[in-house]
Amino acid sequence: LPQHLVNLVATAQEEAQQSRQQLQAQRQERTISLLPHARARQDGERWASALQRAQREALEREATRGAEQARQQELIRDMKGRLLELLREKDALWQKTEGIDTPMPSPAPRDVGLCTRCHKDFRLLSRRYNCRLCQGKVCHACSVDVGKQGRCCLLCYQQRHPQAT
Numbered sequence: 001l002p003q004h005l006v007n008l009v010a011t012a013q014e015e016a017q018q019s020r021q022q023l024q025a026q027r028q029e030r031t032i033s034l035l036p037h038a039r040a041r042q043d044g045e046r047w048a049s050a051l052q053r054a055q056r057e058a059l060e061r062e063a064t065r066g067a068e069q070a071r072q073q074e075l076i077r078d079m080k081g082r083l084l085e086l087l088r089e090k091d092a093l094w095q096k097t098e099g100i101d102t103p104m105p106s107p108a109p110r111d112v113g114l115c116t117r118c119h120k121d122f123r124l125l126s127r128r129y130n131c132r133l134c135q136g137k138v139c140h141a142c143s144v145d146v147g148k149q150g151r152c153c154l155l156c157y158q159q160r161h162p163q164a165t
Helices: 002-097 154-160
Strands: 143-145 151-153
Touching: 143 154, 151 154
Parallel strands: none
Antiparallel strands: 143 151
């Protein structure tokens, strides 16, 4: 009987040892199989935080773009208002000048040191031109370059080319 019990105890110890080895192998397999899950969880958390950061940045850009767009629309509205003001002013000036006839060019003054039109002194920096039509002495501001013919005063040019005014 004792031998039989000793065999049973030895068999039980052997089975217990095998069970422990199987349990340890299963624990190692479980640990190894959990590593990719842990990495995947960490990657998922990283991607989620990156997504949240990108969404925040997109919202900030959208807010900035909206503010810029509103500022540009206000600027356009102001420019349109100013354009309307200028058109009204131009129309008012045109109506005031509509009945004015252009006078005949006056003869050249005897003093050749003054412009025929604006009576400005000819000096070192203001050049004198001869009008090719009325022979008056005019400054650069009061003359028009008509190409190969030379220069003529604004008044003669307007009379010869009424569509240019």
